[in-house]
Structures are given as C-alpha cells and as structure tokens.
Amino acid sequence: MEPQIKRWKGSACDTDSWVAYPVLSDDQSQDVELIEAFAAPIVDKKETSRLIRELNSLYPLNGLQHIKRVRACKGKGSPHPLEVLVCLVSDAPDVKDVSIGSLLPSDGVRHDGLGEPFVVKVPARPPLTRPQFELASKHWPTSFHEDKQVTVALRGELFSPPQKATMHLYMMSAFTAAEAGKEMGMEAVGAVVVNPATQRIIAVGHDCRGDHPLHHAVMVCIDLVAQSQGGGCYSFDRYPACRFTSSDTDTFKSGEASSQPYICTGYDLYVTREPCVMCAMALVHSRIGRVFYGTASADGALGTKFKIHSQKDLNHRFEVYKGVLSKQCEDLKGLESHNRKQSLED
Numbered sequence: 001m002e003p004q005i006k007r008w009k010g011s012a013c014d015t016d017s018w019v020a021y022p023v024l025s026d027d028q029s030q031d032v033e034l035i036e037a038f039a040a041p042i043v044d045k046k047e048t049s050r051l052i053r054e055l056n057s058l059y060p061l062n063g064l065q066h067i068k069r070v071r072a073c074k075g076k077g078s079p080h081p082l083e084v085l086v087c088l089v090s091d092a093p094d095v096k097d098v099s100i101g102s103l104l105p106s107d108g109v110r111h112d113g114l115g116e117p118f119v120v121k122v123p124a125r126p127p128l129t130r131p132q133f134e135l136a137s138k139h140w141p142t143s144f145h146e147d148k149q150v151t152v153a154l155r156g157e158l159f160s161p162p163q164k165a166t167m168h169l170y171m172m173s174a175f176t177a178a179e180a181g182k183e184m185g186m187e188a189v190g191a192v193v194v195n196p197a198t199q200r201i202i203a204v205g206h207d208c209r210g211d212h213p214l215h216h217a218v219m220v221c222i223d224l225v226a227q228s229q230g231g232g233c234y235s236f237d238r239y240p241a242c243r244f245t246s247s248d249t250d251t252f253k254s255g256e257a258s259s260q261p262y263i264c265t266g267y268d269l270y271v272t273r274e275p276c277v278m279c280a281m282a283l284v285h286s287r288i289g290r291v292f293y294g295t296a297s298a299d300g301a302l303g304t305k306f307k308i309h310s311q312k313d314l315n316h317r318f319e320v321y322k323g324v325l326s327k328q329c330e331d332l333k334g335l336e337s338h339n340r341k342q343s344l345e346d
C-alpha cells in the first residue's frame with residue numbers, strides 16, 4: 001500500500017517544522033553522579049610517574065577506569081601545573097585531620113613531591129553520551145568512548161532531509177488513520193508499520209477500543225501485521241482505515257516460510273502518540289525494529305513513565321525517536337480532550 005499523498009494536510013517542506021530526538025535509556029540520560037575523592041597538587045613534576053605508579057598500587061581506583069589519575073591545572077588558578085587523585089574519601093583511613101601523611105603510610109607511597117590533600121568530586125560512572133562527558137569533565141578529566149550516532153541523534157541531525165520527508169509521509173498516514181478513527185468515535189490515535197528495507201507500509205491502524213478495550217492503535221497494527229503474514233486474531237473489517245498489505249509481495253515469497261520475519265522484525269512503527277505499557281510490551285514481543293512517535297503521553301511507556309525499549313532485563317530492545325510531526329500529533333491530543341470534555345457534558 002502506498003502512502004496517501006493526496007490526503008496530506010502538510011507538504012514535504014513541513015519537515016523543517018519538527019525534529020526527531022532519540023529517547024535514550026536512563027543510563028544514557030541521567031545526570032552525572034559524583035563521588036568525593038582526595039586530590040593533591042604535584043609540587044615536584046619530576047615525581048609524577050613514580051607517584052602515579054605507587055598510588056595506583058596503594059589505592060587502585062577499582063571500577064573507576066574512566067577517571068584519569070592526573071589532571072592539568074593550567075589556567076585553573078593553581079600554583080602547580082598538575083594534581084593527582086590520591087584516593088576516594090570512602091577508601092581513606094578514618095582520621096580526624098586529613099593530611100598527606102595520614103593518607104599515605106610511609107611504607108606505601110613516598111609523599112615527596114606532593115602537596116596537602118583537598119576534596120574533589122569525580123564522576124562515579126563512565127559517560128555514555130557527549131552531554132554526560134562534557135558535564136563529567138567539568139569535575140575531573142574522564143575518558144569517553146563516543147557513540148557518534150547517539151551524539152548526532154541528540155543534536156536532532158540523525159535523519160537527512162530525504163529521510164525526514166519519508167518519515168513525514170509515514171506519520172501523515174498514521175495521522176490520517178487517527179482522524180478516521182476519531183470520526184468513528186474512537187480515540188484519535190493512529191499507527192503505521194513500515195518495512196524500511198522496501199519502504200512499504202505493511203499495516204495502518206487506528207484506535208478501535210470502542211469494540212474492545214485492548215484494541216489500542218498499536219495493538220491493532222501489530223495484529224494487522226500478523227494478518228499480513230497469514231496470522232492475526234481479530235477482524236477490523238468495519239474500519240476501512242485499518243488495513244494491511246499482504247506480505248507475500250513484500251520481503252518474502254509465499255512458500256519460503258523460513259525467511260518469514262517474526263511479526264515485526266526489522267520493521268518500523270510510526271504512532272501519533274507515545275504507546276502505553278501494554279502496547280510497548282506488545283512491541284517488545286513482536287520484535288519491532290524502531291519506534292517513532294509524534295508526541296508524549298502522560299502514561300507513556302517509551303520515555304515518559306517507563307523506558308520499556310531500553311529495559312536491560314527484557315530480551316528485545318529497540319530504538320525510539322519522538323517528535324515526528326509533533327505539532328500535528330499534539331493537535332490530535334487536543335481533539336481528544338475536547339471529545340472527552342464533550343462526552344462528560346453530554
């Protein structure tokens with residue numbers, strides 16, 4: 001099924017009106033956690049490598065391999081060019097007055113060349129994103145293995161203008177389905193499953209929970225994808241906007257069962273608003289490739305309340321991007337609350 005260009009309300013130029021940002025895991029998006037450590041100025045630079053060696057042996061920074069032992073203090077107002085991490089405050093001997101002598105037993109590290117210790121804060125975990133790295137480095141020099149795709153995605157620049165035009169088209173199909181569902185008295189939510197390899201829309205669905213409380217747009221779409229593969233459980237015949245393309249014209253030919261994808265393997269979902277927990281779990285179970293949504297939901301499970309797509313203890317994870325056609329999708333939600341208000345008044 002080809003996207004319905006005729007029914008577009010916007011145009012390809014509207015792709016400038018939205019930006020798709022990644023919904024990262026908690027580990028990737030949390031603030032930088034800091035722990036306290038003792039540092040000391042290196043007053044005799046010639047002693048640096050010996051001090052590092054002896055300190056590494058006396059106070060190895062276990063689990064903190066991302067932390068650099070020494071930092072340069074150029075321009076930081078320090079009279080000495082280098083400072084070294086002596087130990088974590090939690091590893092230091094329990095003494096009332098901390099001095100370099102009390103931190104370093106005479107048989108461990110010769111403290112020639114070291115000044116008096118002071119407390120600094122160092123990042124407790126390795127930074128996973130460039131913003132985390134930049135924040136962490138303000139406290140203490142930290143190594144960073146950059147995932148370039150995440151950096152570009154966080155800038156909202158992962159998708160090229162032609163890719164955005166295609167994404168725009170898919171979300172418009174979801175938007176149009178949402179409107180069709182709303183006209184039939186359903187919630188204004190629409191979804192589309194696409195095979196990005198062939199750029200074909202496999203299924204389009206909208207909310208059908210007037211018939212069944214579990215028929216959220218995403219659940220409808222997944223069932224339609226299953227129907228396209230000869231499975232599925234429900235009939236959506238009375239909803240003309242809910243439809244699928246038979247998959248034997250898509251990635252595999254009938255008779256080649258072994259090449260049949262497991263429901264949504266490798267497919268993308270476009271949905272006008274962030275899915276709930278049930279839908280997010282159904283996306284995990286159906287092995288969706290990526291999810292793009294227009295606008296967040298208060299009870300959303302892909303970023304707002306939960307991040308089901310990045311749960312380490314689930315056996316499938318997927319990328320999520322939000323903000324595709326955000327304005328139009330937000331307007332759909334406006335229609336929704338208007339409908340609800342009206343039905344309360346009726």
Ligand SMILES: [Zn+2]
Nearest residue numbers: 216275276279
């Ligand atoms: Zn749902």
